[in-house]
Structure formats: structure tokens, C-alpha cells
Amino acid sequence: MAKNDKTPLVSIIVPLGIPRDITYLTIKNLLLDNYPEKEIIIVGNIKFRRLYTKDFVSKLMIPPAVKFVVGGRERAEQKNLGAIISKGEYLLFLDDDMITEKGLLSECVKLMEDIIDVEGIVIPQQILPTSFIGKCKLVGEILRKTDEQSVAPRFMRKTAFFKTGCYDRDMVFAEDLFFAKKFFKKGYKYVSSTKRILYIENDNIIQYLKKWIYYGFVAGISIKKRKDDDDYKTIVRNYLFSHVSSLNLMNAIKFSVGMTLSFIILKIIERLAFIYGIVKALITNWKLGDES
Numbered sequence: 248m249a250k251n252d253k254t255p256l257v258s259i260i261v262p263l264g265i266p267r268d269i270t271y272l273t274i275k276n277l278l279l280d281n282y283p284e285k286e287i288i289i290v291g292n293i294k295f296r297r298l299y300t301k302d303f304v305s306k307l308m309i310p311p312a313v314k315f316v317v318g319g320r321e322r323a324e325q326k327n328l329g330a331i332i333s334k335g336e337y338l339l340f341l342d343d344d345m346i347t348e349k350g351l352l353s354e355c356v357k358l359m360e361d362i363i364d365v366e367g368i369v370i371p372q373q374i375l376p377t378s379f380i381g382k383c384k385l386v387g388e389i390l391r392k393t394d395e396q397s398v399a400p401r402f403m404r405k406t407a408f409f410k411t412g413c414y415d416r417d418m419v420f421a422e423d424l425f426f427a428k429k430f431f432k433k434g435y436k437y438v439s440s441t442k443r444i445l446y447i448e449n450d451n452i453i454q455y456l457k458k459w460i461y462y463g464f465v466a467g468i469s470i471k472k473r474k475d476d477d478d479y480k481t482i483v484r485n486y487l488f489s490h491v492s493s494l495n496l497m498n499a500i501k502f503s504v505g506m507t508l509s510f511i512i513l514k515i516i517e518r519l520a521f522i523y524g525i526v527k528a529l530i531t532n533w534k535l536g537d538e539s
Contacts, residue, residue, distance in 0.1 A: 463524020
């Protein structure tokens with residue numbers, strides 16, 4: 248590493264919602280990574296405090312490598328809390344259903360240490376096709392053209408994170424993209440890693456749609472709060488018209504017609520759920536937290 252001989256500490260922050268078995272795999276995978284200087288901070292959502300049983304927490308905790316704290320009502324707030332209590336020079340933000348490829352931490356640190364003026368790293372993501380929904384979304388990733396709107400750094404220097412202003416605490420949907428806009432407006436540069444993040448999608452269609460109704464609901468609340476914020480409105484608008492509209496039709500013709508149609512139908516249903524959530528937020532006086 249060019250800049251210093253000491254191995255920098257990386258703080259890996261994982262916001263946790265409802266306890267899921269996949270979270271154990273996420274933590275185990277991080278512990279197996281051969282990067283020597285790392286701390287893992289799991290931040291439990293305060294709304295689900297009663298679900299974090301002693302048995303569940305004891306399986307997550309492998310001291311001193313893993314810290315478990317409870318705080319924050321939404322994912323963005325949990326991420327910020329994790330960053331505040333972290334001790335690392337670098338931060339990596341993961342969801343609780345993500346698995347990192349071996350060597351990702353070492354590659355990210357090397358890029359940050361060796362390349363001048365780089366403050367963040369965008370890590371490619373790919374879904375693991377372990378369920379029908381996962382297979383449909385994988386089809387979308389294969390068929391979709393590159394979308395610059397979705398570029399958001401997950402690995403970054405901690406000083407740059409705080410100078411950017413952290414994640415907006417009231418956001419659940421697209422908080423990473425909104426943060427990225429602030430990050431780039433600061434003039435911070437990024438590079439992309441070759442190693443990837445893999446993630447697993449729930450196969451329960453009801454829970455999947457409930458998630459997108461909730462995302463829409465919170466996006467609607469944010470729109471009401473941010474009436475003059477064109478950046479956030481642009482992010483929501485880009486989401487609504489992305490994926491299906493950005494398909495590479497030539498690739499779609501070559502691919503399985505059945506899976507392509509399944510993907511398109513899934514995305515249409517997902518958008519309808521999202522729009523329903525937005526409308527629900529706009530026509531009611533609910534506030535964030537009323538849905539729990």
C-alpha cells in the first residue's frame with residue numbers, strides 16, 4: 248500500500264431490520280474475508296428491538312470482531328449511527344442480505360491508498376438467482392443497459408462521509424443515490440472495484456410487494472417534506488421509468504422469452520406497489536413510523 252505501511256482499519260456497517268437467517272451468512276462471510284484489520288458493526292432497528300432475542304444476537308456476535316447495537320428507526324439513520332461509533336479510516340455499508348466476494352476489502356483499500364484524490368468506491372452488485380424473484384431480477388441485470396443514475400459508492404473514506412453530511416435520516420428509499428448526489432457535488436471522485444457484492448432476494452411475493460409499498464410510502468413522505476428538492480424528485484422519477492424502459496432489446500430477443508416477460512411483469516407490479524405507497528403518503532397525514 249503506497250500511502251502508509253500501516254494496514255488501515257475498515258468499519259463494515261450493516262443495518263438490520265427484521266431478523267433473517269441470511270444475516271448469519273452475511274456476517275460469516277465477512278469474518279472469513281482475509282483482510283486483517285476490520286470491525287463489523289450490526290445496527291438493529293429500534294422498531295424490531297423485541298425480535299432481537301438473546302439466541303439471535305449470540306449467533307451474530309463473535310467478539311471482538313462483531314459489535315451489535317440497537318438504534319435508529321430507518322436504514323439511513325442506522326447507517327449514520329454505525330458510522331458515528333466506528334473506529335475505522337474507511338467505511339463499507341452493506342445490507343443484511345449481501346455477501347462480499349473474497350478479496351473485496353483488500354481491493355477497495357488498495358484502490359483508495361494507491362489512487363490520488365479518490366474518496367469512494369462503487370462496488371458492482373449482482374443478485375444470486377436462488378428464488379423465482381431472484382431469477383427474474385437477474386434477467387433484468389443481464390438485459391439492462393448501464394445506468395449511470397444508479398452509481399453510488401458503498402466504500403468510502405470516513406472523513407468524506409461526514410463532510411458530505413451522512414445519509415438523510417428520514418429516507419428509506421434511494422438514500423444511497425441521494426447521498427451519492429451530495430458526494431459528487433462535493434467534488435469527490437470514485438472508482439469501481441472488480442470484486443462484487445452478491446445479494447439474495449426474498450421469494451415471498453407478498454412480503455416483496457409490501458416492501459415496495461413501504462418504499463413508495465416513505466418516498467411520498469420525503470416528496471412532501473422536500474417540495475423544492477428537484478434532486479430527490481429526479482431520483483424517484485428515474486426509478487419509476489428505469490429497468491423496463493432501459494432494457495437492451497437486442498439482448499432481450501436473444502434471451503428466454505418466458506423469463507423476460509416474467510421480469511417485465513414483476514417490475515410492472517413492483518412499480519404499481521411503489522406508486523400505491525406514494526399516493527397513500529400524499530393523500531394522508533401519516534408520518535414516518537405510523538406504518539409500524
